[in-house]
Amino acid sequence: MKVLTQRIQTSSKAAKLLEWGKLVTVMGSAQIALQALGFVGGILVIRLLPTQEYALYTLANTMLGTMVLLADGGISTGVMAQGGQVWQDRERLGVVLATGMDLRRKFAIISLLVATPALIYLLRHQNASWLLTILLTLSLIPAFFTALSGTLWEIAPKLHQRIGLLQSIQVGASIGRLILLGASLFLFPWSYIAVLAAGIPQIWANFRLRKLAHTLAAPNQPIDPVIRQDILNKVKRLLPDAIYYCFSAQFAVWVMSIFGSTTAVASLGALGRLAVALSLFTAMFSALVLPRFARLPYDSALLMRQFSRIITGMLLLCAAIVGGVWLFSTPILWVLGRQYANLESEIVLMMIGKCIGLVAYSAFSLCTSKGWVINPIVSISLSMASIVCGAFFVDVTSLRGIFILDIFVAAVQLIMHLVYGYLQFHSAKPVSELSEIE
Secondary structure, three states, X not given: OHHHHHHHHHHHHHHHHHHHHHHHHHHHHHHHHHHHHHHHHHHHHHHXXXXXXXXXXXXXXXXXXXXXXXXXXXXXXXXXXXXXXXOOOHHHHHHHHHHHHHHHHHHXXXXXXXXXXXXXXXXXXXXXXXXXXXXXXXXXHHHHXXXXXXXXXXXHHHHOOOHHHHXXXXXXXXXHHHHHHHHHHHHOOOHHHHHHHHHHHXXXXXXXXXXXHHHHOOOOOOOOHHHHHHHHHHHHHHHHHHHHHHHHOOHHHHHHXXXXXXXXXXXXXXXXXXXXXXXXXXXXXXXXHHHHHHOOOOOHHHHHHHHHHHHHHHHHHHHHHHHHHHHOHHHHHHHHOHHHOOXXXXXXXXXXXXXXXXXXXXXXXXXXXXXXXXXXXXXHXXXXXXXXXXXXXXXXXXXXXXXXXXXXXXXXXXXXXXXXXXXXXXXXXXXXXXXXXX
């Protein structure tokens, strides 16, 4: 009997490993395809747009990202946390999505009203004509609203781990975006055409995502005031962090542009392109790991065990990435160009900081998926204090110094989220039914 039990357990573990292997292969292949399509699309925009038009396109795209971040303000996190509790109940999951969509529409209008004057001012400051300014602003609106809706429609498929279908929709949208960009910019090399061409395929993607979500969550559900208030409570804690992030995300660039040389700023931008590769692991974490953790019951031992496993796995992954960059720094820098060939130590420092930031983001996301959010006064204060304190001990006018500062700030973020997470696990109440990550 004991031997039989051991064989069953071994078979179960093997099946689980096989399932995870298939998921990672599907997700990884799709993400590589998405990254490649996005890269080719970016090159097309750079090559086909005149310099002035590309500058305006970059400005509009940057503002679009800021608008989306502010309009979300933690709503998608609140919906994920609520959905993780009722994901097996089609009716209740539909209520959660309907409530989140209602809040998202209201926040989107506020974000649009706040960001539009700022965008108009920046475009005019870059010598854009009034006609071009109006066309660019209008071209952002469909991309803005479709980006917001898409992130919520993806939650139900993520919770049910319909990864293959989700990835096929995303790849299809990326292919459509690439084709539309190439066809339109060859004929009309204007910035607002590029923005429209990049946003229109998301309309098709949202139609497919909504159809997929409705097979998992009942459509046309009423808005629940209790769920609405719970999501708003998350927003109250996350929105200040989102606002802070909008201004702090480009901190290194601002510091180098004020105190550093032009060469240092260029090097910072060039090395920063390499960090985009980490978005592959961020996407896989968000699609495969985070929804499964959100589905776990509130049992302190179970949550702590799974949290520790995930963080340990992320640390090992990041150690491998940093090791690979250290070993192959010379050929990696060769890809960037000869002018960056002497940045072997800087590229390793940059990747260490970005990897620590990736683990800190993972710990933060795991906590918020269970509805646990650090008081923004505490998190923002600690973040700002780490920047100020770190700046006293490193030379922020050098590229090496700015990367060391980034490592210090990211390490403080990681420690903060780990400590907060383990404190919350101790307060989680055990439940009778335990479920492991499947």
